[in-house]
Amino acid sequence: MAIELDAPAAEIWGLLRTLFGQHRRRFLGAASELDLHPAQAGALLQLDSPLPMRHLAALLGCDNSNVTGLVDRLEVRGLVTRQASDEDRRVKNIVLTDAGRRLREKLLDRVGRPASGLARLEALEQIQLRDLLRKVLEEASEPPAG
Amino acid sequence: MAIELDAPAAEIWGLLRTLFGQHRRRFLGAASELDLHPAQAGALLQLDSPLPMRHLAALLGCDNSNVTGLVDRLEVRGLVTRQASDEDRRVKNIVLTDAGRRLREKLLDRVGRPASGLARLEALEQIQLRDLLRKVLEEASEPPAG
DNA sequence: TATTGTTATACTCTATAACTATA
DNA sequence: TATAGTTATAGAGTATAACAATA
Numbered sequence: 001m002a003i004e005l006d007a008p009a010a011e012i013w014g015l016l017r018t019l020f021g022q023h024r025r026r027f028l029g030a031a032s033e034l035d036l037h038p039a040q041a042g043a044l045l046q047l048d049s050p051l052p053m054r055h056l057a058a059l060l061g062c063d064n065s066n067v068t069g070l071v072d073r074l075e076v077r078g079l080v081t082r083q084a085s086d087e088d089r090r091v092k093n094i095v096l097t098d099a100g101r102r103l104r105e106k107l108l109d110r111v112g113r114p115a116s117g118l119a120r121l122e123a124l125e126q127i128q129l130r131d132l133l134r135k136v137l138e139e140a141s142e143p144p145a146g
Numbered sequence: 147m148a149i150e151l152d153a154p155a156a157e158i159w160g161l162l163r164t165l166f167g168q169h170r171r172r173f174l175g176a177a178s179e180l181d182l183h184p185a186q187a188g189a190l191l192q193l194d195s196p197l198p199m200r201h202l203a204a205l206l207g208c209d210n211s212n213v214t215g216l217v218d219r220l221e222v223r224g225l226v227t228r229q230a231s232d233e234d235r236r237v238k239n240i241v242l243t244d245a246g247r248r249l250r251e252k253l254l255d256r257v258g259r260p261a262s263g264l265a266r267l268e269a270l271e272q273i274q275l276r277d278l279l280r281k282v283l284e285e286a287s288e289p290p291a292g
Numbered sequence: 293t294a295t296t297g298t299t300a301t302a303c304t305c306t307a308t309a310a311c312t313a314t315a
Numbered sequence: 316t317a318t319a320g321t322t323a324t325a326g327a328g329t330a331t332a333a334c335a336a337t338a
Contacts, residue, residue: 009260009264010260012260012264012275013258013259013261015276015283016162016165016169019162019279019282019283020165020166020170023162023163024166112159113159114158114159115159117283118155120282121278121282125281128274128278129158129279130157130158130161132275133162133165135267136161137161137165137263
């Protein structure tokens with residue numbers, strides 16, 4: 001049996017990938033139940049506040065041209081509207097409608113809350129886990145996604 | 147300011163979602179560089195050993211019929227082959243070719259290894275984190291994904 | 293009769309390039 | 316000249332339903 005110098009890190013990564021998989025299935029399931037394509041659900045989650053098309057495209061990691069069609073379909077369903085910017089008339093801000101906001105809340109109810117497994121940790125353990133993850137992410141400046 | 151009874155769990159979930167986002171971007175970037183669609187890259191990662199179509203579909207969370215086309219395209223690129231099962235002639239096992247195995251290794255080099263942030267933890271902290279995650283996932287029987 | 297994989301269809305996503313209207 | 320968003324196009328993903336072969 002070979003000695004695994006890096007065994008804990010490798011197992012941690014495996015455990016995290018399992019968590020990722022659970023989260024992803026939860027996200028896909030929630031989107032499906034709400035009759036949203038994953039990309040549409042991802043866009044809704046990003047729209048905490050109004051965003052220009054190009055900004056939304058950057059957050060979704062795709063080209064501007066993709067966002068045109070995506071927003072078209074959300075707009076047809078009455079979930080978002082395009083608002084011309086006052087400062088720069090080229091820019092259109094995407095704004096959630098009331099219906100869009102309600103749907104976004106439903107999504108958050110399902111994917112924005114902690115995985116059930118966290119409840120198995122006692123209060124002190126949760127604080128330990130929080131501190132360890134903080135340290136892992138210390139330098140990270142990237143925003144949470146999906 | 148309202149009292150957050152569940153503050154650590156909520157922050158943990160936020161930190162984990164940040165990690166998910168990093169992992170997802172790394173995954174999408176690696177797939178793109180290797181000229182693979184995300185779904186194709188996900189399939190390759192699942193093919194550690196040969197799998198029947200239906201099993202692959204279940205792991206990818208999509209319908210059998212989708213896997214037909216996906217495997218078609220992987221087969222055209224010489225990354226996988228279909229092997230009829232001996233036990234049940236309805237079943238086709240999807241097997242990586244040598245080229246497929248090499249491409250899968252390249253993928254794993256990029257997404258299968260621990261996030262760099264883990265290196266910020268000392269040995270003892272890694273063991274603590276591992277044990278906490280083990281507990282969180284205690285009952286989970288789901289396999290890791292993508 | 294039920295299951296495995298395929299085909300057919302329709303809609304969505306995604307990348308690329310060309311276009312417009314602003315700046 | 317550069318940028319924000321659109322349009323056009325092509326390839327891929329996805330769900331559904333219908334189908335052939337096998338169990």
